[in-house]
Amino acid sequence: MEYLKSVVPSQLISERGSNLVVINPGSANIRIGLASQDAPFNIPHCIARYTNQVPKRSVQDQMLNSQVTTAQHMERERAYDVIASLIKIPFLDEEVANNSFPRKMGRIDGHHNGKRDTVFTWTDVHERDPTSSVTVESSSSKDVSQSLDQHVETDSKELSPSVIKYRQFICGEDALKISPIEPYCLHRPIRRGHFNISQHYSMQQVLEDLHAIWDWILIEKLHIPLSERNLYSAILVVPETFDNREIKDMLTMVLQDLRFGSAVVHQEGLAAVFGNGLSSACVVNMGAQVTTIICVEDGVALPATAKTLPFGGEDVSRCLLWTQRHHQTWPPIRTDILSKPVDLLMLNRLKEFYCEIKEGEVDAVAVVHSYEEGTPAGSHKTRLTALNVPPMGLFFPMLLVPDVYPPPPRAWFHDHEDMLEETWHTEYSRRPDLPDNVYPGVNVNFPMWDSYPVYATKPKKEENVGLAEAITSSILSTGRIDLQRKLFLSIQLVGGVALTRGLVPAMEERVLHAIPCNEAIDTVEVLQSRTNPSFASWKGGAIIGVLDFGRDAWIHREDWINSGIFVASGRKYKDSYYLQAQAMCYMNS
Structure with a gap:
């Protein structure tokens, strides 16, 4: 600890960080x-797999339905x-008397380094294999024949023809830029903060897709081959929305399949x-x-204050499209974020460049x-x-x-107690006549995970309120006026949505407005x-990983594969949010 207090942080990170892989999985990006x-790779969390099914599904997701009911439209x-x-802009049904009235243009000079009108190009889905020609082993001749049937070209610049075949899978942004006519199906393994499980997308397929994406990143981006993974440790930084079942499955994938x-x-x-x-x-x-x-x-998360709101940046992008179509400013083109994910990429980019929160009419000329x-x-x-309307949807x-995609069916998660609830406080004495990999008190013949007691906790609760009300409710739920005042000032x-221009002053104003008048709090x-x-x-x-203060929380590959994690073992994957005061002293020094 004396060393931690004296060492320069950059030196500590350099010493200890070279074999620590930090993984922060999100719904849309990892x-x-x-x-x-200094910064991570930020990669779309998706994979497109080659398919020969007819008719093919271009996007493998829970549903492809964007029907708006009359009530929803009116709301x-x-x-x-x-x-x-x-x-202070006109209402929807108000007509501008003079269409040539000069509208205020939103100037965003200097923000985006001239990349405002980025054009995406279709991903090349073929791989050229110059070694596959006349001489082929019998075991692979069927595959080569199939690839020849799929797509064979002769490059006039080469002396001999090369077999061109489809890539079996494509990850990241390239997966989002595949033309709909290509024989690929896009998979998004995480949706709205949970595994994207449905009747069309099994748990096994979700985990296989996660493994393929993460393995591809480790090899192609971090250049860590499978044979060297045992020399590395993984830090999983997981969203609060994840259930223990999902966390456990990700840990198994990291330790057993990815071999950290x-x-x-x-x-x-x-x-x-x-x-x-x-x-x-x-x-x-x-x-x-x-x-x-x-x-x-x-340094301690307060479980009772947790809130989940089922919207984010992609919803603001969809609202941008709706707003333009309602005002008839969108070009007469077929923009469909469900069947053409590249359209969502475009909308996200437009939102980042042009949307902001400010008073008055905010227009912009865009491509x-x-x-x-x-x-x-x-x-076009x-x-x-009305570029200041979509981000205000965070408050309304x-x-x-x-919501284009519903939440996952809860029936898939039978052990769905959440990461923040302490259901593991019960300690059991270890009987000397039992091996270490047996959970005492239930069935001595089963490992821990097979006999894990299922607690009747409620599924994650989503709040159907605006951001300001949710923040206010979260802070007030602490129940202590001194802490409440401290948190309203912190x-x-x-x-990504935090980068929205104008969000900070709007947030402060809306949260202050949402605090009940009987609360003795006047500053946000x-x-x-x-x-x-x-x-x-x-x-x-x-x-956190570099400081290495929570040694008891680390799970070793052999322990996890052979035994699982046990009550009273000192290593519990769910309670790693208890931090030691020494680390906080280090952070604030």
Whole structure:
């Protein structure tokens, strides 16, 4: 500990971080990298697999239904008008008397380094194998024959023809940019903060896809082959939305399938506090598909304050499209984020470049692209309007409905107690006549996981309220006025949505407005992030792992595979959010 107090943090990270892989899985993106890196790789959390099924499903997901009911449409329009009144723009049914009236243009100079109108190109789905020609072993002749039937070309620049075959799978952003006419099916293994399990997408397939994506990243991005993984340790920084079943399965994948030597699990909200060098804060994590809120006091997450909101940055992007179509400013092109994921990439980019929260009419001239049938992207210059409305949907979520994807069926999770609830406080004495890999008190013939007692806890509760109300409710639930005042002055915004321009002052104003008048609190402050909000949780996980204060929380590969983790063993994957005061002293020094 004396060494930790005296050593320079960068030196410690350099010494200990070179063999620590920090993995922060999200619904839409995964952030992964060595703890010694300044920033992680931020990669779309998806995989496209080659398929020869006819008819093929272009996207493997829970449902492909974006029908809006009349009631939902009316609620959305009412939410728009409420927002319009707040930010002083015309209501939906108001017509501008003079269409040539000069509208204020949103200037975003200097923010995006000239990449505002990025054009995506279709992914090349073929792989060229120059060794596959005349001489082929009999065992592989069938595969080569099949690939020849699929797609064979002769390159005139080469002396001999080469077999061109389809890549079996494609990961990351390239998977999102595959033309719909290609024989691929896109899989998103995590959706809305849970495994994306449905009748069309089994648990086994979800885990296989996760393994394929993570293994691909480890090999292609971090250059860590399977044969060397036992020399590395993994830090899993998991969202609060995950159930223990999901965490356990990910741990098994990391230790057994990916073959890391050891691993530890840390909580995303708590890691974000570490990432910004804090000890207490109300962490508001705004991801692409889910927003979570949790309060942390002196390095301990408070389970009763946890909130989950079923919306995020992708919903703001969808709202941007709805707003433009309603105002008839969107070009007459077929934009479909369900069957063409590249369209969602485009909308996300437009949202990041042009949307902001401010008063008045905010318009901008932008280039919108159309992506059709594998042909080059078409460019359409257009005038986008009401660009300050979509991000206000964070405070008025009825604007963001409907949810295109429902939550996972709860029947798939029988042991769904959540990461924050302490159901493992019961300690059992170890009988000397029993081997260490047996769980005492139940059935002495089964390992721990087979006899794990299922607790009748409720499924994760999602809040159907706006961001300001959820934050206020979370902080007030602590019940102590001194802590409440401290947390209202320590709101920490993390996640990609936290980069929205104008969000901080809007958040402070809306939260202050949401505090009941009988509460003795009159000041709200959102803390400026010391690191990129998108990577705060990942960075915090790297710091926690490098400090190595929680040695009892680390799980070794052999222990996990052979025995599992046991009550009273001293290593419990779910309670790693208890932090030692020494580490906090180090962080604040």
